[in-house]
Amino acid sequence: MNDMNWLGIYPEIVLLAMACVIALVDLFVTDAGRRLTYGLTLGTLLAVAGLHLAYFEGGFTLYAMQRMVVTDPMSHLLAFFATLAVGLTLVYARSYSTQRELWKGELFTLSLFSLLGISIMVAGNNFLVIYLGLELMSLSLYALVALRRDHAQSTEAAMKYFVLGALASGFLLYGLSMMYGATGSLDLPTVFDVIGKGVANRQVLAFGTVFVVAGLAFKLGAAPFHMWVPDVYQGAPTVVTLLIAGAPKLAAFGMAMRLLVDGMLGLAVDWQQMLIVLAVASLAVGNLGAIAQTNLKRMLAYSTIGQIGFVLLGLASGVVYGNTLSAGSSYSAAMFYMVTYVITTLGTFGMILLMARKGFEAEEISDLTGLNQRSPLLAGVMAVFMLSLTGLPPLVGFYAKFAVLRALVSTNVEGYLWLAVYAVLMSLVGAFYYLRVVKVMYFDDAGDRGTIQTGTAGGLVLSLNGAAVLLLGLLPGGLMAMCVQAIVKALAT
């Protein structure tokens, strides 16, 4: 037990312990007294977030659990934002969940367990640890999607998510086993070394890489592994949609970084090409698919696919002809994009949650009609999110796109330059459906729809969310620097 080094994983220990405590406490709490569970959960999340932030500021890398877990600034930053995402989701979800009898102990405990899985995933230094984290997160989310037992759409979405997710996990596991077979180890550093030495069987490695990338692509929601995204996003109760759309994306990014960059960087020639294909397909499918949608959740699902395309472009431009000089800026661009995307997504789904009423889901685009007349604040905040997703300055989405484009152009490879032009053209297509939401809110008459009052807590947090997107757009340097620091430290090991 000499190499366990518990110091690095204190946040996870706190999280696990409190998750169990909350599960127990909730047994003795009635519906009315659920405020206790809610408070405990938020307190836990706050503490865990604070711990992660403190570790990130500390800037050191620790190997825990006999070097199976690596807690470096990147894992702490990703876990911090994941914790924030889960916390914000619960705040937004309160009135929505209460109206639909989802405000149960399971919501809290499963969210905490999925967060635990996320934290483990992004800190994994060993194939099995990453897989464990992935499964913990996924299984919790599968159960959460099905939380609304009496709603056929949710059950259908849960089935789809579970079956397809299990298939994808199987792909991933198969690929990882191939990697193990070729390199003889489950530890990422050892795999990295063996690949670097060039002694492993290239064909087995390539085979394994394909399956690993396929599994990753599913979790990210990249085309052509995107089929589950629109259906699950639309079918799941909006609370769970937000849980799926936020933190797990950060986890998938972290997993990609660990597996592809920490472990298989030597095979970058192979997986970068795969990521490019995934990116091109995602940009096309996501942006073109969203145009026809009338359901806001489904439209946001397709837009997610498109945004993931950009992140993949960032990941695909790190290694240029075997040269890893630009890796830092490329991967930090992808990370910055992911983080800002999650912050913006929290707001968009939060809007839907806050606008929902008993028996009224507020998930159609037409439900936003004339929102500017009914609630200028909500309309303004939603407009900020939509325009940020379009990539329009002075909102943070622009800097995210700019960072990825810069990474592409800096490779100085002509193919990447045309990729940048393609990405830009696809985001123009994307501009249409984001603007359509703005149009519906501002230019259409509200008719006889009433004014909207949101609960004070939810409305306040939503405004802060919108303000964050705007302020990060005016001063993106701080967050960008955090991402750069995280990636540089991660690459240094």
Add this chain to the structure above:
Amino acid sequence: MAYLSLAIWIPIAFGLVLLAIGSDRHAPVVRWIALIGAVLGLLVTLPLLTGFHNDTAAMQFTELLPWIDAFNVRYHLGVDGISLWFVPLTAFITVIVIIAGWEVITERVNQYMGAFLVLSGLMVGVFSALDGLLFYVFFEATLIPMYIIIGLWGGPRRVYAAFKFFLYTLLGSLLMLVALIYLYYKSGGSFDILTWHELPLKGTEQTLLFFAFLAAFSVKVPMWPVHTWLPDAHVEAPTGGSIVLAAIMLKLGAYGFLRFSLPILPDASQRWAPLMVGLSLVAVLYIGLVALVQQDMKKLVAYSSVAHMGFVTLGFFVFNPLGIAGGLVQMISHGFVSGAMFLCIGMLYDRMHSREISAYGGVVNTMPRFAAFAMLFAMANCGLPATAGFVGEWMVILGAVQKNFWIGALAATTLVFGAAYTLWMVKRVFFGAVANDHVKQLEDINRREFFALALLAAAVLAMGIYPKPFTDTMDVSVNHLLKQALDSKLD
């Protein structure tokens, strides 16, 4: 003193405050706060004029602050002879627009005023940005308020017009973004525009970059054949929106040519100058003819704007001092004149709710004071000497003739076409017998409208009679720019 920053952020601050806490219940307060904000924004631009040194081409009133260190983007502002006059022009037009929308806008007044104030600050930012990404941020950000303005307070087809405006302009701008990033990479990680002016670039690189910038700026100007968004946007926008679109936003594109295409890509600019001159002449001639057959007053003036901006781009690409300075003067004068014409049409529309020429006739009989102003602005649009419209056109024609007699001759036909469509419209709308009962009941302009028109009339006449302050500030910078544009980078 950081006058440029003040000119950018004071209107934006006032605009954001109005957006946040204004409401229709307190509409009078909102209007007055907006006016104070606009006037303050104008006042801080006056020291720029008084403190400007005519004898140097270097950037003045510069401000440099670090902004995004990760990308080496800096908050770098400054004006030279080329960009100087656009800052007070923007602030001035904003004041006019606030006054013009005083009684006309009754719904969501705070959002209307807020949008224009924010837009004003952003446009000043475009003209004064010396950092490539900062320029881009301001350039793109202007799309958001304008989109809302067209779509919220516009005419029947406003949604179509707003989308067309936004997506068309965005397409060009996104290609420009890739070009900016490429220049950043080529210059070793710098977004400084002045550094880019010295950056050596190969021929093919210059051509690709030239077309990327052309995509953005030609849509903005707009040049034929990517001008089709302008008639829709102008017609459907509310009066204030049309004024700002015509007076300032078109100039953003033309300014981009001078700040980016000519100095950074001299070889490509010279190589493709025949294309630019050709497109400009098509705009002048063909669009002039198109304007002649319009039935909608606003559409007519919109096409006239395209023709006048064709003059501007023509002046830029004949590569002599008279041409470039003439283009700049034309930009400023067009700001006043087209702003004034849209204001006049707006006043007629407020009363009659029609922009059709056939709905009017003999307006001079019931609105003599208004007709007097309208005649003045119409004459300026034709290019009558002693009005602002003449100076720019005269200089551009002279510059064009220096390059090639036939280019000058073709350009000079604008004097005929411009007179044709403008005077014919004036004749049908203002003169002759009173056409119908609606015209008979028209009320002449009140004090507020008189004030706005008088401000513009004063500007038009002052610039026409004494254009020296304008040309004096431009001379040295224009010569410097010409040197950069004629200096090949290929050796």
